[in-house]
Amino acid sequence: MTTIYIRLLEEGTEVFRPTSAEPLEGGLLKVLSTPDYDPEDERWEFVPGTVVKGEKRELDGEEVLIAVDVNRDKYA
Amino acid sequence: MVLDESGSVINQTDYEPFGATVAVTGIGTRKQYIDKEKDRETGTANHGVRQYDPEGPGFASVDPLWEKYPAWTPYHYSFNNPLGTKDPSGLDTTVGDAILDGLGDAVDGIIHVLTAVTRYEVLDGKSQYSLIDGLKSTWNTATGENGTYAQVRLLVGLGAETTFWATATGGLGAIGGVGKGATQVGRAARMTGKSARAIAKTGTKLADDVVEWTWSQSKGIEKSIRQMNQRGWTRAQVTEAIKSGQQFPATNLVNKGNSAIRYVHPETGQSVVQDVVTKEIIHFGGPGFKY
Numbered sequence: 001m002t003t004i005y006i007r008l009l010e011e012g013t014e015v016f017r018p019t020s021a022e023p024l025e026g027g028l029l030k031v032l033s034t035p036d037y038d039p040e041d042e043r044w045e046f047v048p049g050t051v052v053k054g055e056k057r058e059l060d061g062e063e064v065l066i067a068v069d070v071n072r073d074k075y076a
Numbered sequence: 077m078v079l080d081e082s083g084s085v086i087n088q089t090d091y092e093p094f095g096a097t098v099a100v101t102g103i104g105t106r107k108q109y110i111d112k113e114k115d116r117e118t119g120t121a122n123h124g125v126r127q128y129d130p131e132g133p134g135f136a137s138v139d140p141l142w143e144k145y146p147a148w149t150p151y152h153y154s155f156n157n158p159l160g161t162k163d164p165s166g167l168d169t170t171v172g173d174a175i176l177d178g179l180g181d182a183v184d185g186i187i188h189v190l191t192a193v194t195r196y197e198v199l200d201g202k203s204q205y206s207l208i209d210g211l212k213s214t215w216n217t218a219t220g221e222n223g224t225y226a227q228v229r230l231l232v233g234l235g236a237e238t239t240f241w242a243t244a245t246g247g248l249g250a251i252g253g254v255g256k257g258a259t260q261v262g263r264a265a266r267m268t269g270k271s272a273r274a275i276a277k278t279g280t281k282l283a284d285d286v287v288e289w290t291w292s293q294s295k296g297i298e299k300s301i302r303q304m305n306q307r308g309w310t311r312a313q314v315t316e317a318i319k320s321g322q323q324f325p326a327t328n329l330v331n332k333g334n335s336a337i338r339y340v341h342p343e344t345g346q347s348v349v350q351d352v353v354t355k356e357i358i359h360f361g362g363p364g365f366k367y
Contacts, residue, residue: 005366012292012358013336013349014327016366041306042362059366 004029004054005066007045016059016066017042021052028070029054078105093158095121095130110162126166128153141168288318289348292356294330300357307362308346314357317341317348326367330358338367 002023005016021029033048045067046052052067059066078087087102095109108114109130112121120127120136127136134153142150154161291300304314321339326349328336334353338361340346347361361367 008365010295012295012328012330013338014329014367015359015361017362018364018366036306038306041303062366064366 001032002029002054002065004031004052005057005059005064006031007066009043009045016064017044018064019048021054021067024051027053029067031067078102091130094134094153095128095158097130110164112164123164123166128163128166135166139167144168288315288355289350289357290355292330292358293354295358300360304357304360307360308344309348309360313341313344314348314360317346318350324367326359328358330356 001020003018004021005018008015008017017034019034020032022032024030028051031044031046031048031050031052037048039047046069050067051070053070053072054065055068056063057066058064077085077089080086085102087100087105089100089105089108090098091109092098097108106113109121112123112128114121115127118127118129119131120129123135125140128134129136133151135151138150139145139148139152142148145152145155148155154163291297295303304311317339321341324338324340326336326338328334328349328351331351331354334351336349336351336358338347338349338359341348344363346363347359347365347367348357349359349361350356351358
C-alpha cells in the first residue's frame with residue numbers, strides 16, 4: 001500500500017488530497033477510497049478503483065506521488 | 077440629597093426647573109440647587125462670577141459673555157433650558173448630565189458602528205474614551221445657537237472625511253449627518269445611541285464574518301458551508317486563518333483574472349484560499365491536502 005495524491009476538481013484552486021493506492025504490475029497503482037470519501041463533497045480526478053500511474057511532484061515543499069493518467073505519455 | 081456617614085438621608089430638597097425650592101426634608105444644607113452655596117441674607121446662590129436668584133428673575137448681573145449671545149437677555153439662565161443645561165460658573169452654559177449621558181451614548185454608538193468598518197478621530201485628537209471631555213468645549217460653544225451638539229470628524233476608509241453633529245435630548249441621542257459619507261452617518265442618524273450600540277455589536281460581528289471574507293458565489297453558500305463543516309472548519313477559524321495564518325500565493329480557478337491567497341490556519345495546518353478582489357473563500361482545505 002502506498003500513499004498517492006489525487007487532484008481535486010471544482011475546488012477553485014490547484015489542490016491534491018492524499019489517499020491510499022494498491023501497487024500493481026508495471027508500476028501502476030489502483031486508487032483506493034478513503035473512509036470519508038464523499039463524491040458530492042469532493043470530486044476526484046481519478047475516482048476510487050481507477051488505475052493510474054504515480055508521478056513525483058513537489059507539493060508544499062515535499063516530494064510526493066501524484067496520480068496521473070496511465071495513457072498520458074502516449075498522447076503527450 | 078445629602079447622606080450621612082451611615083448612608084442615611086439627612087436632607088432631601090426638591091427644586092423647580094430654575095432652582096426654586098419646592099420641598100425640604102430633614103436638616104437644611106448650605107449647598108443647594110446644582111450644588112451651589114446659597115447666601116442666607118440675599119437668598120442668592122454663588123455661581124462663581126455672578127449671583128443667581130433661583131426664586132427670582134435669575135442672574136443678578138449681566139452675563140460677561142453677553143456679546144457672544146446677542147439674541148438673549150444678558151440675565152438669562154442656561155438659555156431657558158435648565159433641565160438640559162446648567163450654568164455653575166455664571167459665565168457660560170454647560171451641558172447637563174442627562175444630555176452628556178445621552179450625547180455620549182449617541183456618539184459612542186455611532187463611533188462603534190463606524191469603527192466596525194473604518195477608523196475615526198475626534199476633532200481635538202483625543203481617544204474614544206475621553207470623547208466626552210474632548211467634545212465639551214465644542215458643545216458649550218454650540219449650546220444656545222443650534223441646540224446642544226458635538227462636532228466629530230470621521231475618517232472613513234482611505235481618507236474620505238465625514239463630519240456630523242450629535243445632538244441629544246433627555247438621555248438618548250440622535251445623530252444628523254452631513255458632508256462626505258453622509259449616507260453612512262445618516263443611517264445611523266435614525267438610531268438612538270443605545271440602539272446604535274446594539275447594532276454596533278452586530279456590525280462588529282458582521283465585520284468578522286463578512287467584511288474580511290465571504291462565501292463563494294460560484295460554489296454557492298449551501299455547498300460552501302457544507303464543505304467548510306465537513307472539512308472541519310468553523311467560521312471563526314476561517315477568520316483566524318486570514319488574520320494570522322501563513323500566506324502563500326494560490327491559483328485562482330474561479331476568477332482567473334484575480335489573484336488569490338492561501339492562508340494556513342496556525343493551529344490546524346489546514347488551508348483556505350481567498351480571492352483577493354472579491355474576498356470570496358474559493359476553497360476550504362481538508363486535513364492532509366497539499367498545494
